[in-house]
Amino acid sequence: MPRFVVTPWEVKGKVDYDKLVKQFGTKLIDANLLKRLEKHTVKLHMFLKRGIFFSHRDFDWILDMYEKGEKFYLYTGRGPSGYTHIGHLVPWIFTKHLQDVFDAELYFQVTDDEKFLFKKEFRLEEAIGFTYDNALDVIACGFDPKKTFIFSDVEYAKTLYKMAIQVAKHITFSTAKAVFGFTNESNIGAIFFPAIQASPCFFPSVLKEKNVPCLIPAAIDQDPYWRPSRDVAPKLGFYKPAQIHCKFIPGLGKGGKMSSSQPETCIFTTDPPEVAAKKIMNAFTGGRGTVKEQREKGGNPDVCSVYQYFYFMFEEDDKKLREIYGTCKNGARICGDCKKMLAERVKKFLVDHQHKREKAKNIIQEFMLKD
Numbered sequence: 001m002p003r004f005v006v007t008p009w010e011v012k013g014k015v016d017y018d019k020l021v022k023q024f025g026t027k028l029i030d031a032n033l034l035k036r037l038e039k040h041t042v043k044l045h046m047f048l049k050r051g052i053f054f055s056h057r058d059f060d061w062i063l064d065m066y067e068k069g070e071k072f073y074l075y076t077g078r079g080p081s082g083y084t085h086i087g088h089l090v091p092w093i094f095t096k097h098l099q100d101v102f103d104a105e106l107y108f109q110v111t112d113d114e115k116f117l118f119k120k121e122f123r124l125e126e127a128i129g130f131t132y133d134n135a136l137d138v139i140a141c142g143f144d145p146k147k148t149f150i151f152s153d154v155e156y157a158k159t160l161y162k163m164a165i166q167v168a169k170h171i172t173f174s175t176a177k178a179v180f181g182f183t184n185e186s187n188i189g190a191i192f193f194p195a196i197q198a199s200p201c202f203f204p205s206v207l208k209e210k211n212v213p214c215l216i217p218a219a220i221d222q223d224p225y226w227r228p229s230r231d232v233a234p235k236l237g238f239y240k241p242a243q244i245h246c247k248f249i250p251g252l253g254k255g256g257k258m259s260s261s262q263p264e265t266c267i268f269t270t271d272p273p274e275v276a277a278k279k280i281m282n283a284f285t286g287g288r289g290t291v292k293e294q295r296e297k298g299g300n301p302d303v304c305s306v307y308q309y310f311y312f313m314f315e316e317d318d319k320k321l322r323e324i325y326g327t328c329k330n331g332a333r334i335c336g337d338c339k340k341m342l343a344e345r346v347k348k349f350l351v352d353h354q355h356k357r358e359k360a361k362n363i364i365q366e367f368m369l370k371d
């Protein structure tokens with residue numbers, strides 16, 4: 001029995017990323033690739049240095065093409081099932097970095113159809129409502145309005161559908177079952193949906209009337225979608241889409257990824273800063289039972305959710321991060337102080353992000369693609 005599960009709809013258990021790379025057939029981002037990338041950036045992004053973006057398919061080919069003068073576009077997305085949480089921002093922050101470094105256009109898909117089809121009691125109107133709310137978070141990440149195209153599947157259906165049926169014709173039900181685990185109980189909308197998520201790998205090439213390489217930054221849970229997309233690409237005369245995958249930012253509880261289904265261990269971008277601070281004060285840490293014991297034996301940052309937040313997003317300075325790690329281990333730092341320090345940073349981040357979300361309301365129409 002596998003000790004962990006990673007699918008686009010479920011992430012369970014302690015993920016062994018090395019095993020996952022083998023299981024999914026992707027490649028680890030190695031030192032050579034990082035060196036190559038470093039040539040194009042002023043400074044290697046923290047997510048790369050820390051191995052948060054850790055795996056890829058054909059990212060080396062994307063760089064080959066770019067170095068030959070062929071620009072690529074970025075494609076990523078969101079399933080609008082509720083408010084955005086901090087975990088979702090990880091791939092988007094990195095996508096914005098890639099947009100800046102490579103001057104790349106971004107196609108951002110909001111799969112209101114997916115959430116309607118896969119979530120039992122979810123109404124279509126709710127999904128469409130969250131499409132617009134979540135788009136504010138995307139815009140708040142700072143993407144260039146001239147180079148960023150956000151679209152709701154439901155509202156961009158005409159363009160999408162034309163591509164989706166071409167993709168769908170090349171994917172058999174037997175492949176869809178093997179990749180996504182569909183059963184006789186799956187609704188037929190869900191079975192068709194992978195063709196919709198594959199479509200933005202190709203339709204920008206159609207819009208531009210020339211083949212353009214596509215790079216998809218996302219967490220590794222989305223990878224199953226790209227396998228049939230890559231198989232179909234040459235059959236339709238397109239380049240295979242390339243991917244760069246990140247790990248999951250954990251929740252504030254003991255293990256598991258940050259997930260909206262556990263709101264008490266999840267920081268939403270819309271949380272009032274004081275509410276988020278309270279969640280952090282209740283977070284699972286690697287601390288000892290008493291302060292005395294902690295001072296004597298030290299804590300365990302390797303299992304601590306608070307330390308993970310510094311690692312993923314809230315301490316950019318490597319030297320300071322090492323100091324947090326070291327002073328936890330030797331007992332100089334106690335969990336209460338560490339939580340307060342993180343809570344202050346997260347509050348500041350949320351105030352700033354929420355301000356940008358408000359401003360995004362005035363410019364959202366500049367970003368939205370419509371048929």
Ligand code: TYM
Nearest residue numbers: 076077078079087088090091109218219222248249257258
């Ligand atoms: P969704 O809404 O589940 O997730 C949006 C993005 O966030 C990533 N993600 C995380 N990253 C780091 N830590 C976490 N805890 C965490 N949880 C989620 C996801 O991998 C994703 O990149 N079907 C998709 C929507 C979609 C899409 C795409 C995503 C359509 N086209 C292209 C990526 C690329 C979905 O429901 O994502």
